[in-house]
Amino acid sequence: MTDLFEPMTFARGKRMKNRFMLAPLTNTQSHEDGTLGDDEYHWLTMRAKGGFGATMTCAAHVQAVGQGFPGQLGIFSDNHLKGLTRLAKGIKNENSLSIVQLHHAGMRSPDALIGQKPVCPSENEETEARALSTEEVEELTEDFVAGAVRAERAGFDGVELHGAHGYILCQFLSPVINQRDDKYGGSLENRSRLIFDIIKGIRERCRPDFNLGIRLSPERFDVKLAEILQLAQKLMSEGEVDYIDMSLWDVFKEPVEDEFQGRSLMSYFTALDRGDVRLGVAGKVRTPQDARQCLEEGADFVLLGRAAILHHDFPDRTKANAEFEPVNNPVSADYLRSEGLGEAFINYMSAWKGFVEG
Numbered sequence: 001m002t003d004l005f006e007p008m009t010f011a012r013g014k015r016m017k018n019r020f021m022l023a024p025l026t027n028t029q030s031h032e033d034g035t036l037g038d039d040e041y042h043w044l045t046m047r048a049k050g051g052f053g054a055t056m057t058c059a060a061h062v063q064a065v066g067q068g069f070p071g072q073l074g075i076f077s078d079n080h081l082k083g084l085t086r087l088a089k090g091i092k093n094e095n096s097l098s099i100v101q102l103h104h105a106g107m108r109s110p111d112a113l114i115g116q117k118p119v120c121p122s123e124n125e126e127t128e129a130r131a132l133s134t135e136e137v138e139e140l141t142e143d144f145v146a147g148a149v150r151a152e153r154a155g156f157d158g159v160e161l162h163g164a165h166g167y168i169l170c171q172f173l174s175p176v177i178n179q180r181d182d183k184y185g186g187s188l189e190n191r192s193r194l195i196f197d198i199i200k201g202i203r204e205r206c207r208p209d210f211n212l213g214i215r216l217s218p219e220r221f222d223v224k225l226a227e228i229l230q231l232a233q234k235l236m237s238e239g240e241v242d243y244i245d246m247s248l249w250d251v252f253k254e255p256v257e258d259e260f261q262g263r264s265l266m267s268y269f270t271a272l273d274r275g276d277v278r279l280g281v282a283g284k285v286r287t288p289q290d291a292r293q294c295l296e297e298g299a300d301f302v303l304l305g306r307a308a309i310l311h312h313d314f315p316d317r318t319k320a321n322a323e324f325e326p327v328n329n330p331v332s333a334d335y336l337r338s339e340g341l342g343e344a345f346i347n348y349m350s351a352w353k354g355f356v357e358g
Helices: 038-049 078-092 134-154 168-173 193-205 225-238 265-270 288-296 306-310 314-320 333-338 343-350
Strands: 020-022 054-061 097-103 158-163 211-216 243-247 278-282 301-304
Touching: 020 038, 020 314, 038 054, 038 078, 038 343, 078 097, 078 134, 097 134, 097 211, 134 158, 134 193, 158 168, 158 193, 168 193, 168 225, 193 211, 211 225, 225 243, 225 265, 243 265, 243 301, 265 278, 288 301, 301 306, 306 314, 333 343
Parallel strands: 020 054, 020 301, 054 097, 097 158, 158 211, 211 243, 243 278, 278 301
Antiparallel strands: none
16 A cells, blocks of 8 residues: 555656645635635645645636636636746645646536626537537637646646546537537537647647646546546557546445446546556545545545645545544634635535535
C-alpha cells in the first residue's frame, strides 16, 4: 500500500508532497465579471496552508457564454490575470501544487446568467440550447487552450479539463445529447475528438513540464461506463495527460449498469493499464480510513470535496492522527466561517440537504 504521505510524481512537472488533492468545488465567491474575489482567495489558500498536496480552483469558465453559476471564477479574458496570478502565488507559497480547472457549462449555462441561449453539441429542447456550428466547436477548442495558456502565464503549475458532470465536454461524449453528423458526432472517436484536440493544443502551446489532467464521470448525464472506460484507457495509453480524476459520487459503490455489477465502480478504473498516468478518485471520501482504502484498492491519490469544506487542514490533521474523526453534518454557519467560507459559499452550501444547520 502507498502511504497517504508518500510524495507522488507525475510524468511532467512538480511532484505532489502527499496524496491529497483539493477537489474543484463550486463556491460562488468571485465577482460578476469572473475576476477573483477575496473570499475565494482566502478559501483556497487556507486549504493549501492546511496541507493539501494540490489545490485546485473551482471550475473556471473559458468563455463568457460557458458560465455555469453566479460568482464563478473566469479565465476567458486577460482581465482575469491579475487575480489568477495572485491566487497561483498564494497557493504555491504553501508548497501546494496549483491547478485551475477549465470549464464550460454548455447547455447547463442558465440563460438568465449569460443573457442568451446556452450552447450545446446539438439543439436541446429541454434546455432550449442551440447547436454549435463546426466553426464554433473549433473556437471552443481554441478557448480551452487559451485558458490553459492564461493559467500558465498566471503562474499555475497545471490545469484540469472538466469533462464530467454533464458539462460541455461531457455533453460531446454523450451519444444521447450529441446528435451531430460532422467530425464531432457519431462514433466515440468523433465524440471525444474535442477533448483530444484540446489536449494536443495545450501540449503544443504550454511549456513541456505543464501539468495536465482531466476529470471524467462514468455514470449519469447520458454517458455509458463502457465508453468512459475505453476513453480513459486511450488517454492513459497515449500519455498526453498526467492524471485522470474520476468523479465516482461514491468511491466504494457498485456500477448502476447491471452488466457491470458485482465489483466496485472504482475497480474498473484501477484495473486499466495506466502507464505513467496517475489515477485519482473522488466521491464521499470522508475519513482518513476512506482515503487509505482508496489507495489500498489501487488509486494513486484522492480528491476531497465536502471533507475539505469541513476541515481546511484535513491532510495535516490526518498526518498528526491517523484515526482523526471529522465532524458530522449539519454544522453551523459560524463553524463554516471559521473554516474560511465566505457568506456566498455558506449560502450555496445551505442548499445542500443536511449540510448546514437551520
